[in-house]
Amino acid sequence: MIGASAAPDTLGAQRKEPAVSTPHLTRTGETLDVDHTDVAYRSWLKEAVRKVQADANRSADTHLLRFPLPEKWGIDLYLKDESTHPTGSLKHRLARSLFLYGLCNGWIRPGRPVIEASSGSTAVSEAYFAKLIGVPFIAVMPRATSAEKCRLIEFHGGRSHFVDDSRTMYEESARLAVETGGHYMDQFTYAERATDWRGNNNIAESIFRQLELERYPEPAWIVATAGTGGTSATIARYVHYTQHDTRICVADPENSCFFEGWTTGDPDVTCDCGSRIEGIGRPRMEPSFVPGAIDRMMKVPDAASVAAVRALEKAIGRKAGGSTGTGLWSSLKIVAEMVAEGRQGSVVTLLCDPGDRYLDKYYSDAWLAEQGLDIQPYTEAIESLLKTGVWPS
Structure with a gap:
């Protein structure tokens, strides 16, 4: 098992690789100047950053969809529809932030590949941005990743590199970066710091802006799911920074360590197999997960995630991935608690x-x-809640 500290050590060694430019030494009196400036590289960098920022500028915000609940409950349930991004997922925001972070740090260089460890959606989005700025992209993914995600990675010009054990993705990604002279993006380390959590049109700021004219503009709860942990960290930090009373819950699927690590306070907890819910759940506590920022966690059975995502289709006519079901299941349980306690508000x-x-x-x-x-038991639980307002024991 690769320890949580292995990736940063490997990355540190990687970033000592020679840069594209060669230092130019000049003497001016007693001063020795070291000039790393490469005109061609700086011109490429400026254009690459412009292209990534332009993607954000021409992208409309994503919608808040309402999940129908009985009016008498006085509770509104919303889903922030991240599937409408150009690459079709929440990870489009993350990939944009990671590319800007890597470019501005000087880690992404012209002609050198970007490598990422991913269960699929981040890789699709990063392949898009790699193509946008004209660098190669390699996705290191579990062999069980959906065929459609692999097709989308290839559609955007990326290449899939499979591993049989999801726990080896980190090590294999770092190895490929050294072998190719490329940059290992490492979303699991940098997701929480690449995004500006104070605002700048991040997902949290967007949610609160869109709720301004709703009857409960300050949600009682926001429920996120954990893949890197970056989304929950961004939302929680924003809530604390802007002094809202909103609580943050993170839903964790089976075969994932976030819940156990959070409840026990053990950051070194691991598990032996990968998550069946693509995009979330990890075999270790990822560095981007910030446990102290959130208020609550729920462990969600995989069958419940699937039941919830199928219930979503019945309710609003939209199919969604399994991670949406994990968050929706936890949200419905919170709604049931609010009904039982006679509390009104939004989730x-x-x-x-x-x-x-x-x-x-x-x-x-x-x-x-x-x-x-x-x-079936989880489907019946959802149906019972929506009919009676009571969560089955």
Whole structure:
């Protein structure tokens, strides 16, 4: 098992590789000047940053969709629809931030590949930005990643590099970066720091701006799911910084360590197999997860995630990925608690990516049978809540 400190050590060694430019030494009196300036590189860098910023400038904000609940409850449930980004997922925001961070730090260089460890959606979005600025892209992913995500990576000019054990993605990504002279993006370390959590049109600021004219403009809860931990860190920090009373809940699927690490306070906790819910759940506590910033965590059975995402389609006519179901299940449990306590207010969760990427998984009864997942009890629990306002014991 690769320890949590292995990736930064490897990255530190990687970044000592010679830069594209050669230092130019000049003497001026008693001063020795070292000039790293490379006119061609700086011109390329300026254009690359412009292209990435232009992507944000021409992209409209994502919608807040309402999940229908009985009016008498006095509770509004929203889903922030991140599937409408150009690359179809929440990870488009992250990939844009990571590329700007890497470019402005001088880590991404012309002609050198960008490598990322990913379960799919981040790789799709990073392949898009790599193509935008004209550098190669390699995605290191579990072999079980959905075929549609692999197709999208290739569509954007990227290449998929598979591993049989998801726990080896970090080490393999770092190895490829050294081998190719490229840059290992390492979303699991840098997600929480690459995004400006104080504002600058991040996802949290967007949510609060869109709720301004709703009947409950300050949500009681925002529910996120954890892949890198970067989204929950951004939202939680923004809430604290802007002094809102909103609480942050993180929903964690099976075969993931965030819940156990958070409840035990052990950052070194690990698990032996990968998550079936693509995009979230990790075999270790990732460096970008900030446990002290959030208020609550829920452990969600995979069958419950699938039941919730199918219930979403029935409710609003939209298919979504399994990670959306994980967050929706936890949101519905919070709604049930609010009903039981007679509290009114709003709850926000995320529609992370579209369901057409997972037709052979979460929308396939054959896949459910193969995985030994029975969603019927969880489907009935959701239906009971929506009819009676009571969560089954």
